[in-house]
Amino acid sequence: MKASRPRFSFIIRLTERLLADHxxxxxxxxxxxxxxxxxxxxVFGSLQDVSGILVRSAEGATIGVNERQPPVRRRFTxxxxxxxxxxxxxxxxxYDHEFRVNLRSVESSEGQDVEEIEANFFAASIxxxxxxxxxxxxxxFIHLDDDAAVxxxxxxxxxxxxAMTLRLARLLGRKx
Ligand SMILES: [Zn+2]
Numbered sequence: 001m002k003a004s005r006p007r008f009s010f011i012i013r014l015t016e017r018l019l020a021d022h023x024x025x026x027x028x029x030x031x032x033x034x035x036x037x038x039x040x041x042x043v044f045g046s047l048q049d050v051s052g053i054l055v056r057s058a059e060g061a062t063i064g065v066n067e068r069q070p071p072v073r074r075r076f077t078x079x080x081x082x083x084x085x086x087x088x089x090x091x092x093x094x095y096d097h098e099f100r101v102n103l104r105s106v107e108s109s110e111g112q113d114v115e116e117i118e119a120n121f122f123a124a125s126i127x128x129x130x131x132x133x134x135x136x137x138x139x140x141f142i143h144l145d146d147d148a149a150v151x152x153x154x155x156x157x158x159x160x161x162x163a164m165t166l167r168l169a170r171l172l173g174r175k176x
């Protein structure tokens with residue numbers, strides 16, 4: 001059954017449990033190793049304008065990643081497709097064209113498919129867990145318009161600066 005609203009709390013609990021199960025206690029989160037440890041094949045190839053693809057078969061799931069994208073985007077793609085695998089069990093094949101990550105799409109249930117919102121939220125939650133961000137002293141006084149500070153943090157977590165900005169906005173907004 002397809003959820004009608006994004007299951008944000010459920011996804012946070014799920015990603016926290018995965019990190020604990022795989023003994024990940026600090027960034028960068030080894031998302032490719034986690035996917036493989038869960039029995040997933042991860043393959044890289046030229047996928048034209050598709051960022052990632054998830055194929056399920058009797059032998060298991062395969063995540064295909066566009067090799068032409070930068071490493072931080074490939075990590076986000078693996079996390080996004082792993083989210084589809086764990087959250088959306090009905091779909092045999094999922095193609096992801098250049099999925100966009102922006103604050104409104106992630107936080108609002110309007111204007112974007114619920115499954116895409118959930119997969120993006122899963123990816124952000126597993127790559128940038130709140131606990132890891134809160135444990136980093138740099139986040140306490142960070143300003144989102146401080147490009148150097150945000151990009152340094154993004155490098156620690158091996159995510160794009162854009163993804164980090166959105167995640168920090170959510171974290172700081174929650175505290176305000
Ligand atoms: Zn997707």
